Amino acid sequence: MRADAQRNRAKILAAAEEVFVESGADASTEEVAKRAGVAIGTVFRHFPTKNDLLAAMMKQLADRLAGEAETLAAQGDPRTALFTFFEGVVEQAAGKKTVVELLGVDIQVGRQLQAMRDAIGTLLMRAQESGAVREDVQLDEVMALLTATSHGALHAGWSDDLRARTLSIVFAGLGPS
Amino acid sequence: MRADAQRNRAKILAAAEEVFVESGADASTEEVAKRAGVAIGTVFRHFPTKNDLLAAMMKQLADRLAGEAETLAAQGDPRTALFTFFEGVVEQAAGKKTVVELLGVDIQVGRQLQAMRDAIGTLLMRAQESGAVREDVQLDEVMALLTATSHGALHAGWSDDLRARTLSIVFAGLGPS
Amino acid sequence: MRADAQRNRAKILAAAEEVFVESGADASTEEVAKRAGVAIGTVFRHFPTKNDLLAAMMKQLADRLAGEAETLAAQGDPRTALFTFFEGVVEQAAGKKTVVELLGVDIQVGRQLQAMRDAIGTLLMRAQESGAVREDVQLDEVMALLTATSHGALHAGWSDDLRARTLSIVFAGLGPS
Amino acid sequence: MRADAQRNRAKILAAAEEVFVESGADASTEEVAKRAGVAIGTVFRHFPTKNDLLAAMMKQLADRLAGEAETLAAQGDPRTALFTFFEGVVEQAAGKKTVVELLGVDIQVGRQLQAMRDAIGTLLMRAQESGAVREDVQLDEVMALLTATSHGALHAGWSDDLRARTLSIVFAGLGPS
DNA sequence: GATGAATGAGTGTTCATTCAT
DNA sequence: AATGAATGAACACTCATTCAT
Numbered sequence: 001m002r003a004d005a006q007r008n009r010a011k012i013l014a015a016a017e018e019v020f021v022e023s024g025a026d027a028s029t030e031e032v033a034k035r036a037g038v039a040i041g042t043v044f045r046h047f048p049t050k051n052d053l054l055a056a057m058m059k060q061l062a063d064r065l066a067g068e069a070e071t072l073a074a075q076g077d078p079r080t081a082l083f084t085f086f087e088g089v090v091e092q093a094a095g096k097k098t099v100v101e102l103l104g105v106d107i108q109v110g111r112q113l114q115a116m117r118d119a120i121g122t123l124l125m126r127a128q129e130s131g132a133v134r135e136d137v138q139l140d141e142v143m144a145l146l147t148a149t150s151h152g153a154l155h156a157g158w159s160d161d162l163r164a165r166t167l168s169i170v171f172a173g174l175g176p177s
Numbered sequence: 178m179r180a181d182a183q184r185n186r187a188k189i190l191a192a193a194e195e196v197f198v199e200s201g202a203d204a205s206t207e208e209v210a211k212r213a214g215v216a217i218g219t220v221f222r223h224f225p226t227k228n229d230l231l232a233a234m235m236k237q238l239a240d241r242l243a244g245e246a247e248t249l250a251a252q253g254d255p256r257t258a259l260f261t262f263f264e265g266v267v268e269q270a271a272g273k274k275t276v277v278e279l280l281g282v283d284i285q286v287g288r289q290l291q292a293m294r295d296a297i298g299t300l301l302m303r304a305q306e307s308g309a310v311r312e313d314v315q316l317d318e319v320m321a322l323l324t325a326t327s328h329g330a331l332h333a334g335w336s337d338d339l340r341a342r343t344l345s346i347v348f349a350g351l352g353p354s
Numbered sequence: 355m356r357a358d359a360q361r362n363r364a365k366i367l368a369a370a371e372e373v374f375v376e377s378g379a380d381a382s383t384e385e386v387a388k389r390a391g392v393a394i395g396t397v398f399r400h401f402p403t404k405n406d407l408l409a410a411m412m413k414q415l416a417d418r419l420a421g422e423a424e425t426l427a428a429q430g431d432p433r434t435a436l437f438t439f440f441e442g443v444v445e446q447a448a449g450k451k452t453v454v455e456l457l458g459v460d461i462q463v464g465r466q467l468q469a470m471r472d473a474i475g476t477l478l479m480r481a482q483e484s485g486a487v488r489e490d491v492q493l494d495e496v497m498a499l500l501t502a503t504s505h506g507a508l509h510a511g512w513s514d515d516l517r518a519r520t521l522s523i524v525f526a527g528l529g530p531s
Numbered sequence: 532m533r534a535d536a537q538r539n540r541a542k543i544l545a546a547a548e549e550v551f552v553e554s555g556a557d558a559s560t561e562e563v564a565k566r567a568g569v570a571i572g573t574v575f576r577h578f579p580t581k582n583d584l585l586a587a588m589m590k591q592l593a594d595r596l597a598g599e600a601e602t603l604a605a606q607g608d609p610r611t612a613l614f615t616f617f618e619g620v621v622e623q624a625a626g627k628k629t630v631v632e633l634l635g636v637d638i639q640v641g642r643q644l645q646a647m648r649d650a651i652g653t654l655l656m657r658a659q660e661s662g663a664v665r666e667d668v669q670l671d672e673v674m675a676l677l678t679a680t681s682h683g684a685l686h687a688g689w690s691d692d693l694r695a696r697t698l699s700i701v702f703a704g705l706g707p708s
Numbered sequence: 709g710a711t712g713a714a715t716g717a718g719t720g721t722t723c724a725t726t727c728a729t
Numbered sequence: 730a731a732t733g734a735a736t737g738a739a740c741a742c743t744c745a746t747t748c749a750t
Contacts, residue, residue: 004713005712171350217725218726516672539710561744
């Protein structure tokens with residue numbers, strides 16, 4: 001792929017994130033094109049289907065989140081890394097519908113999503129080893145709570161304060177009884 | 178309003194709940210009309226806008242949930258009533274897009290939503306008085322968690338098992354430490 | 355169906371015949387709407403698919419042709435009725451792409467087409483009984499020649515003279531040797 | 532023109548014949564480029580317009596048919612050569628949309644078509660001299676019937692059998708009465 | 709000359725909303 | 730009040746054609 005095509009692809013993905021975040025997945029592809037400063041045909045050349053565009057954007061996001069989780073797993077305090085990551089994701093979600101939809105299963109993101117799951121799994125294991133999280137908690141519930149609170153933060157427009165209080169309950173629930 | 182108009186209004190609302198629950202808010206108004214056994218014009222005479230129809234349906238739902246909460250407040254065990262209600266809502270949400278959307282703020286439901294909040298507030302107070310829920314938990318967080326887990330149950334398609342495990346964490350978080 | 359809807363349906367079919375005749379089946383549905391003096395949605399309300407519109411137009415045509423054939427079978431001279439019908443169809447085809455496409459099998463017209471075949475079959479039988487057409491000629495060939503010459507008259511823009519000379523060869527081929 | 536450009540031109544024409552024969556003239560130019568192993572820009576450099584490409588392909592075909600006619604005129608039995616050629620063209624047409632469209636006048640093919648006409652004219656003259664075809668038949672009718680039956684064979688999807696029976700009627704019509 | 713990315717007008721189709729019956 | 734036909738803006742997507750690399 002040519003350099004300029006690469007650049008356009010990036011512009012389109014960025015625009016898609018902006019647009020779909022603002023208006024949800026029902027936003028028009030045309031709007032994405034406009035925001036990216038390209039013609040509609042260019043969007044469809046890069047992503048033959050609106051769904052492809054959504055999926056590509058989600059993959060990008062999943063990669064980003066997986067990266068964050070991995071970094072925290074490598075560097076952070078095992079006792080708090082999971083919670084830090086959790087907070088970060090939910091905070092981002094507050095402004096981004098896409099994060100939310102990513103965490104659901106509406107669009108199959110495949111490997112990227114798996115990578116993210118794995119990274120979060122590591123965080124969970126460390127937290128459990130260090131006694132910060134109960135042994136009987138499984139990754140599925142953590143993902144579920146992450147999804148749920150991200151959805152909530154976005155749709156319900158939680159304030160920073162409410163978000164903190166809500167997460168503190170979740171974290172208490174995860175901690176040793 | 179004539180008696181038959183009143184009856185049509187009810188039929189339309191019922192149909193709307195059916196349709197939007199099955200197919201989400203993107204379902205067509207035409208489909209609602211068909212399901213209600215009414216012409217499309219009649220739907221728009223009662224609800225000048227699709228949004229008005231959605232809002233009315235949400236209000237109905239909010240009323241129903243408020244009723245459930247009040248019943249539980251009047252009759253149930255104070256220690257478990259909140260959790261019972263919580264579980265019931267999330268379980269319903271798993272099969273109903275509308276419940277989920279109701280809990281968000283996309284559509285302003287106003288007074289009905291307030292009634293529901295109040296009823297849930299009562300449940301919370303009772304639970305706190307009985308020591309089942311920590312004193313520092315506020316209604317906002319409870320609503321937030323209710324919203325979040327309902328969203329999650331719907332979008333992520335949680336299994337019954339996962340739903341139970343996820344809620345058990347939330348309930349643990351709400352309980353005394 | 356209401357009277358005005360009936361009228362619109364007719365206007366649309368007429369416009370479709372005009373438009374598709376002028377420009378072939380690739381002409382846009384929008385153009386049909388414009389020509390009919392209705393909005394595009396109206397066309398799609400009556401004919402949910404472009405193909406449905408084409409098929410309906412074809413059916414109308416098949417009905418018309420079947421009617422002509424039946425009239426000739428009832429009233430005409432058995433020796434010449436088939437040839438008269440044949441000439442009539444090809445003459446119409448000269449200005450109408452649709453007649454041509456109807457005779458092909460691109461779009462399944464079903465019963466209407468069958469009715470037309472039957473009517474032409476009657477004409478053929480009469481012609482053979484009267485000795486004007488060889489006994490070993492089958493309906494399939496007659497239909498094939500009708501199709502072929504109609505196509506030709508249209509696409510090649512035959513003059514009246516050329517059409518007459520071409521048909522005279524076909525008729526000679528059909529007659530007794 | 533460079534040697535490789537020459538080669539590309541040939542590859543494109545060959546691909547065009549393949550593609551348009553399979554899918555009709557609505558096939559996309561992109562598909563032709565792909566089949567030719569060439570970028571889309573190259574196709575448009577050689578043939579500035581899709582129509583130009585179609586026309587060039589038709590010319591090629593006309594040349595080929597003219598060649599066949601000339602060969603038959605030089606070598607074949609004058610009594611049957613015209614019929615043999617006729618059968619060959621119609622048989623080819625059955626599998627080739629392009630042959631059909633060539634014989635029409637949708638696209639002006641000019642000199643090449645003239646060459647083909649001339650060659651067929653020779654076949655006709657020989658057939659008439661040998662008494663196999665009536666004296667009063669003109670080339671125009673023969674071309675018209677060739678066009679018509681080719682169209683028919685293609686669009687109506689005639690079986691081999693039907694094609695033979697249909698042509699036998701045409702040939703009987705051309706023969707002495 | 710070749711490449712293939714970009715363009716943008718155009719297509720079939722849907723659907724909230726209006727309005728004549 | 731109810732009906733359901735008509736409206737027309739909007740959408741996802743295609744493709745001939747242009748143009749930067």
